[in-house]
Amino acid sequence: xxxxxxxxxxxxxxxxxxxxxxxVLVVFIGVVCxxxxxxxxxxxxxxxYFNSLFTTGYWSFxxxxxxxxxxxxxxxxxxxxxxxxxxxxxxxxIPLENIKEVDIKSLGGVYEVELFNAxxxxxxxxxxxxxxxxxxxxxxxxxVNVLRSNINKALRKKQHVQVNAxxx
Numbered sequence: 818x819x820x821x822x823x824x825x826x827x828x829x830x831x832x833x834x835x836x837x838x839x840x841v842l843v844v845f846i847g848v849v850c851x852x853x854x855x856x857x858x859x860x861x862x863x864x865x866y867f868n869s870l871f872t873t874g875y876w877s878f879x880x881x882x883x884x885x886x887x888x889x890x891x892x893x894x895x896x897x898x899x900x901x902x903x904x905x906x907x908x909x910x911i912p913l914e915n916i917k918e919v920d921i922k923s924l925g926g927v928y929e930v931e932l933f934n935a936x937x938x939x940x941x942x943x944x945x946x947x948x949x950x951x952x953x954x955x956x957x958x959x960x961v962n963v964l965r966s967n968i969n970k971a972l973r974k975k976q977h978v979q980v981n982a983x984x985x
Contacts, residue, residue, distance in 0.1 A: 841887075845876070889938070898913060927943050929941060
């Protein structure tokens with residue numbers, strides 16, 4: 818009787834991803850509210866509003882960019898054959914053969930996963946391995962390197978079908 822090897826699923830993302838997304842957004846919105854309050858106080862007292870309004874607009878644009886970037890950050894797990902993207906309603910299963918590359922994109926530790934063929938998330942999505950990434954990068958980069966080696970193994974054993982082959 819053949820034994821089935823138990824493949825352990827490894828989590829790449831921080832378990833505090835929801836906290837990261839919501840708490841940073843709340844802090845940024847608090848900064849903008851504080852700046853708006855300061856702008857209103859400056860208008861009432863001095864009548865000068867351009868510099869304060871410019872700073873508030875700058876921070877508002879920064880929040881908009883942050884939301885756009887982080888809406889595509891997902892919880893990610895992997896094993897020897899698949900990458901699992903954990904979502905609220907359903908999980909997405911991506912074969913490792915479909916992954917083109919995994920690269921770090923920011924100093925805060927956000928990694929980009931680029932796919933050969935687009936899935937439900939598109940051709941590119943992101944994951945964040947740790948909230949404290951610059952301080953524990955060796956451990957998290959080692960785990961990402963395991964994913965990269967699994968991707969390379971999967972690409973090596975990928976079956977290439979000839980163009981004129983008969984498919985059944």
